[in-house]
Amino acid sequence: MTFAPEDTKATNMPGMTGMAKAYERWVNSKGGLNGHKLRVLTCNEKNTPTGAADCARKAVAEKAVAVIGSYSQHGRAFMAPLEAEGIPFIGGYGVSSEEFQSPLSYPVNGGQSVLIAGAGHQLGRACDQVALVRPDTIAGDTLPVLLNAGLRANKMADAADIRAAEDSADFGPQAREALTHTSGTGKEKEKEKGCVTAVLGERTETFRRLRRPTPSTGSWTGGRCWVCPAESSPRKSPSNPSTAGTGGMYCVAASSCAGAAGTGGMYWVAASSCAGAAGTGGMYCVAASSCAAAAGTGGMYWVAASGSGG
Template sequence: MTGRRLTSLLAYVTATAAGASLLTGCGALPGAVGGSREPLTVMTWAPDRTKATNMPGMPAMAQAFARWVNSSGGIDGHELRVLTCNERNTSEGAADCARQAIDQKAVAVVGSYSQHGRDFMNALEAAGIPYVGGYGVTDDEFTSPLSYPVNGGQASLVAGHGMQLAGVCEKVALVRPDTVGGDRLPALLDSGLRRAKHGGALDIPAAEDAAEYTRQAGRARSGAKGAGGCVTAVLGERTQTFFDSFRRLPEEKRRGGSGQDGKGGQDGKGGHVRISSVLGSVDQPVIDRTGGSHSPFEGAFVTGWYPEANDKSWAPMRKVIQEHAFVDNRVDPADTGVQTTWIAYTVLKQVVEALDRDRITATEIAHALDRGERIDTGGLTPALRWKYADLLGASGFPRIVNHQVTFQVVRQGQLVAQKPGFVDVGETLLSVT
């Protein structure tokens, strides 16, 4: 083992030991955080090792963030203690995590993922604990007065995806979860499509934890067949499974594949069908795992919340990951959950610094955000602020403050910008009925 590698390994062992102390919430790190300011306890939860969507990178990123800030004195002198919880993709798991946050006197739940908003949000509201920068997968995150979303959630992605597809797809088939949340997706996609006077998508519900999707793939191919047809799947982790079933359809049913320009085959003609999705269902780690430039996602259109993973705005996050989580393979800087957690903790850090107090409470964090503390995310989002005047007020999603998305495409195995900058989907969301 080289000296450099041994030094890195020793650094990791030291950081891991520090991380263990952070997770227990007991005791200060010797020499890491000075001053007399009280420690700051927060929680990050996400599902892990389940049959549906898993987000282990979110709590892992939270731990790395804590190691980073505590190595230089904490957040404005407050040692950051991060509690983590496996939400397990169940309503019981979400409720259990919320109870743990309350019992451990967390001042915020930060950068977390759960599809069971009602089961955790009611408990947090009763305890006065703000939910800062959740992943954005539930309606409750955009209705609760104690939720402070950093993105426009799945609603903005799907509505924006309709806008992205409207100019290139004559027919669209949407494969989405057969769940209460999934039931909202067709109207959202259609709102974007109809901005370009498109007739709307064929709606194909599917189990979100199925082992294969041959029947739904066949329906989607048939519904999108012909020149300018597009198949989009929004199934979380099972999106890869769906497109594997899609790829395995008999040749006479498949009628072509996707090309490097997202147009299907070489030019999108002759009945070839384009494929597409949104970040969180398809992202760079998925593309890498499925073959890179030979991935079935080559050429796919993808709508995201944030700039592409190689954008220079992510440099500070990448530096923290390299220095404080460099051998933790859960923390992928291209993972949307990791990115959302980084932004959520950026919000927490700036709010605590602005408060400048020896003791920080959950109520003080919520009040600071309600008063309009302005958060600069370094270009990863527009400036974030949650004053009443900043809320979009869209039906079902009133607390959206960031209604910007990005249009991306997979080229040579990499998600790259289809067009530069952000696209505002606020008017589209306001049109959803």
């Protein structure tokens, strides 16, 4: 058997059961397993403890020899019925602690624990402040512990813990809170690097796209980020009236980019002292701190390093 949540308002993993059935068809088209037909059961776990327990009981009732490659946050609900009947749980997603504790569970990797702790370790080496946006669930409660373990390995402070409803379609409040926690403090504010990480399942991409502007609106947020709409007339930053950007999905100008401008790119970024930096036509246009007159056009990436004119 393979089980995973489907058709829920939150986490959905239909590809897991779909792949299991595809493997069943492929194996049987090749003559089965030593001449025996392979039968793969699937079950919608529904992203609930009840659904997880029901799938485990179905595995028992159908006399499944193993549960393989499944996803569920609710290890406590599904492991007990499987253990009682001696059915092994093999190669699960690794999202619940029971998968690493049960004598009948056989994980094939470190699962979510290693992924999140590893992310914390990477962020700890690159960031001064970190915010975590995660689901307000029992499984979500373990995420700050794991992320902070990685941060502390680099002597970093714990991440700001920002919770969101698992089935939310609007992460605007969480995005604003995350920016507040990662916008720097004190005299070195502009030199501090803030990082936001989101662990929201398939809604992570929704969170990442929050800063996409509409054709009629633009805004300056936190004194650091200016989001301009894709429109022909430039908008001026309230805190830096001479800074303008048009035509890009994102237009970000740091504190002292007095005459910086960017058009036509998905991202345009000018660092603190690029007084005359400009870039057009590329997906990314980045100018470093002392490239006073650097310019670049037409490329997917355009990067000018400190002190170089090209």
